[in-house]
Amino acid sequence: MENNTIKTETRFHSDKVSKYLLMGIAFIAVSIVFFIILFIFGNSIDAIKNIGIVELLTGTSWRPGREEYGTVPLITGTLLVTIGAILFAVPVGVGSAIFISEVAPKRWRATLKSVSEVFAGIPSVIYGFFGLTFLVPLLRDLFPEQLLFGFSWLAGSIILGIMALPTIISVSEDALDSVPKSYREASLAIGATKWETTVKVVTPAAISGISAAIILGMGRAIGETMAVMMVCGNAALMPNPIFDVFSMILPITATIAVEMPYIVVGSTHYSALFFLALILMVMVFFISMASNAIVKRTKRKFGEVVEKETLAGKLMSKIPVDVLNASKNILAILGLFVMSFLISNIFLNHVAAAVMGVLVTAAIVMVSLLWLNDLTKENKAARPRNPSEFIEVVPAGFKGYLKTSAVYVIIFALFYMAAYLLIGNIEAILVGLAAVGAYVGLRAASKFIDSRKTQMIAHSSLFIVMLFAISMLAVILLDIFRDGLPMITWDFLTGYPTNGGRAGGILPAIVGTLKLIIGAMVVALPLGVITGIYLAEYSKDNSFTRLVRYCIDILNGTPSIVFGLFAMAAFVIYLGFGYSLIAGCLALGFMVLPVIIRSTEEALRAVPNELREGSMAMGATRWETTVRVVLPAAIGSIITGTILSIGRTAGETAPIMFTAVIAYQSSMSHSIMDPVMALPYQLFYLATEGGGSPEMQSAIASVLLIIVLLIFVTASLVRNYYSKKIKW
């Protein structure tokens, strides 16, 4: 008996010790997080003092050489390139997600999803390389008059759009998939087609999740550095006119990356770059707040909790249905107008005339057909059923039709006048007119088509959209592998570079990349996992832990270039490490630290509470419960999260470019205070300034791609293995 008591005491003792140990380590991690945020804030104070917040935020000229630090062109650049990317990525991404979730056979789903997840892992420098070698020349050939070099806002938006696609597809698909099956059954059981169910029940129910997906995609676009830097032209210009997609621009992230090597510590320029980093963090903060709020709302909606009436909901219910419908229509038309306007701006000299002609004719034919139909139909009940009146453009009856047409003509005339006054570009406006005409015509035509045909048309269009998304990603891989794979030989992989890194082998770069990954993991893995465990299992939910979580979330979404800036200032300069392996490892490690903390915490939170209660109810201590019950149940997700962050580390360029890497080494470095070579930077260097044969560049890109893809495939295998093993 006595023996047992002692045992119990030791057990409780070790429970306490482990608790304080965890707490101590978590404290270190949390201090790092706070330190980074304070460091960036502190360093930007000088700029605010010297230049003044008003001048910083409203000045329209960014010329560090002349001490002009107005951030308006940079913020505009970031916003424009993001908006362009979203305009491109949202229709394609959400369409593909709907196809994968609602239309594709179940067998395809897993494959399609993992394909899109693998693409999410492709390093941004690869996207940038593709943009530089494929897209930019292509745009230059397509638009020789508007684009002298091909570097442009347009190129940046297309590349960012492709990059945002996997995020948008994956998150939207999750949202659609989490709509309860019972909604679908209820709708089908009442005789709706699958497509009607998708449009009217499933998508509206998933709309919060889809918005979160779009916001996350925006976050990715705002924070992207390497790709935009390689294709946008990097000139701090305001597009004139503002929608001139051929203009070169300089987004915030690219500014930091381009100017970082020239800064002098303590100068206003130095501080101004930190101020830019601060702006990025504020943007990311609002984005993560918005997506968190949306996700929370979604959870409440599908839960058992009765929906509370919000102020917005109250106001909405006060608005008459007609006004609501009409404003939906106006919004749709306005959106179409803007889209078509942008498109016509790009294509005006090429195909606009033909497209315009076809659209206008189609619209006229369809509208007149509808008129005839209304005039000849006597029996209203015998009208063909109208499956898609989500936005009801054409109500029943001839008089109603005339009335609405008149309203649309007036609305459109207003747009027309406003646009003409503002821009004076008649052709572009005509294209817009044609698009709206086609829209109204199509809605009218849908009256003639029964729901089954509508479904067929809709599903095949979605299929095409998804093929488009996948082919876009496939083109990237093909383009790089076609030139790169033949170059990869044993000598290439194990040889040393010659000619300043432009030729020869890439062994030091491969080894350097591995060293950086390992170093970053040494920094981040124990700290991150333990902090995650502490936050999930031990911390109480008070205002301090909430603050900690906020800070971790902010850093989690912070663009990698900010970590590069931080590490360069703190380690390379202040601590005098110089360009060194250790500075790079710290930069990468701090970058993935919040990712690992969050993924560990989430993995643990996903473990059902019943397991913990079951263990504690038998007299196990919290520590025993954590180690023996909770961790084994969550280990699969934790390992997956870790592997994913390794993949991210392998491809990152921005944090190491001015902290750890050089472009040429004739022998391997041995000290952690020496710089290293790394694959992503080598690719960036050769593609932008170094030169070297295109095959050499593609070969480096291929090796990097293969390494990263292998890491991601491993992650998904691990996840599948564990998800089969553990189920609740």
Added chain:
Amino acid sequence: MIIVNNVIDIEKLNLWYGDNQALIDVSMPVERNKVTALIGPSGCGKSTLLRSINRMNDLIDNCKIEGNMMFNGEDIYDSKTDVIKVRKKIGMIFQKPNPFPMSIRDNITYGPKIHGVTDRNELEKIVEDSLKGAALWEEVKDRLDKSAMTLSGGQQQRLCIARTLSVSPEVILMDEPTSALDPIATSKIEDLMIELVKKYTVVIVTHNMQQAARISDRTGFMYLGELVEFDDTEKIFEKPSMELTDRYISGRFG
């Protein structure tokens, strides 16, 4: 047995999920304006049978069906049959109330709009009639624009019934419609069913034998995918002809 006036005639229906046969040679009539109950232990195939009447099993991959399912003399599984019309004419109520996350009004008008009703006055009338038909009108008439999620469980289930009524079906299938409800809500739904059969035909799957005895006119007892016995409810509960049925009814099962 009664031959006249069957809405549905099931003849030799066999159904497989992959290699697993879930229904074996089931033959059963469903009489117009009567409540037909299906009872039996879990996994006996009663829900499968119910869901095959309005082809909800189409949604399940690798589900294979043989045999005839005649609805007003037409085979539901004929390749020419429009599954959408079938589901419009044969509505379904599910185990757990599943209103859409929309307003009460939009829940009701969803079906009619899908099927082509656009006239606002007509829609208003459908809303009122359907809700009255489901005995919910008095409780919700002042808050038609509130979210359906604000209703109680029993009200939600009656809303689902109203939603089904909105497209004027002939048959209403109910898959354990009261198993998620408390006794008071259950008795309201049962009263409603007795009202409903004046105009519609009801087929109900239930675990609750008292419920079957209280409300149904005909009862079928299923076991391991087979329809063991089908007869007047009174006879099933008082003098079943099969030993197995007797043991199940009296609780001496297995």
